[in-house]
Amino acid sequence: AAGVIQSPRHLIKEKRETATLKCYPIPRHDTVYWYQQGPGQDPQFLISFYEKMQSDKGSIPDRFSAQQFSDYHSELNMSSLELGDSALYFCASSLRGDQDYGYTFGSGTRLTVV
Amino acid sequence: GQQLNQSPQSMFIQEGEDVSMNCTSSSIFNTWLWYKQEPGEGPVLLIALYKAGELTSNGRLTAQFGITRKDSFLNISASIPSDVGIYFCAGHHPPGTYKYIFGTGTRLKVLA
Numbered sequence: 001a002a003g004v005i006q007s008p009r010h011l012i013k014e015k016r017e018t019a020t021l022k023c024y025p026i027p028r029h030d031t032v033y034w035y036q037q038g039p040g041q042d043p044q045f046l047i048s049f050y051e052k053m054q055s056d057k058g059s060i061p062d063r064f065s066a067q068q069f070s071d072y073h074s075e076l077n078m079s080s081l082e083l084g085d086s087a088l089y090f091c092a093s094s095l096r097g098d099q100d101y102g103y104t105f106g107s108g109t110r111l112t113v114v
Numbered sequence: 115g116q117q118l119n120q121s122p123q124s125m126f127i128q129e130g131e132d133v134s135m136n137c138t139s140s141s142i143f144n145t146w147l148w149y150k151q152e153p154g155e156g157p158v159l160l161i162a163l164y165k166a167g168e169l170t171s172n173g174r175l176t177a178q179f180g181i182t183r184k185d186s187f188l189n190i191s192a193s194i195p196s197d198v199g200i201y202f203c204a205g206h207h208p209p210g211t212y213k214y215i216f217g218t219g220t221r222l223k224v225l226a
Contacts, residue, residue: 004156033213042202042216056213061203090156096212101163102147103214105149105156 002026004093006104012112013081018105021076021109031055031072033103034066050051052094076084081113118203118217124196126223135220137203146186147204147214148177157202157216161188193222 005050013019025032028049031050035043036059044060049068060066068074078085088110092103120137127133136152137146145164149157161172163179163186170177186203203217 011186031212043220045213045215048213049202049211058213068137092156094212100145100162100206102159105158108154108156110154
């Protein structure tokens with residue numbers, strides 16, 4: 001069965017650079033969620049989209065933005081990168097109405113800022 | 115903000131032993147989920163709970179939705195080396211939203 005696809009798997013950027021992370025949800029899933037997980041930390045909710053509109057917002061810095069496109073894939077854009085942005089970034093997807101059954105997570109993008 | 119506290123933080127156990135961990139909150143939750151995360155991978159859903167008092171099993175895993183709706187428990191019986199990982203509880207917060215918050219995690223290591 002198709003899963004949530006994230007790209008790239010690994011990304012190394014320098015401070016003050018920009019990064020774009022991509023997420024392709026499971027086919028038919030209309031909702032995408034982004035989480036950030038620092039080393040040894042639990043996943044922290046950043047932002048979610050339903051039918052291309054932002055639905056919930058968490059602890060997403062102003063330097064980050066995200067959107068969901070007409071094909072339901074989503075991109076997380078990160079600018080003016082800081083060392084503290086180094087983390088695993090997970091995307092998850094679900095079908096609105098089925099979110100009580102939990103999300104399906106992708107394998108994540110490991111971002112290292114040097 | 116709301117936090118889900120898990121205990122223990124980490125466990126080292128012998129293969130074949132049973133494991134118990136819990137997750138507590140200061141708020142009421144209507145849904146509890148338990149996820150397992152292996153190194154470098156995304157969390158994978160193990161069990162979902164929807165009713166206070168509910169007891170649900172998935173193979174060697176059993177989870178319970180606490181009566182107060184402020185806690186949940188996960189038990190693993192007869193642990194095996196592949197049970198190694200981080201176990202997270204999760205719940206909708208604030209209630210009625212579509213986003214989940216995650217607990218602080220329990221790191222499990224199984225010694226063969």
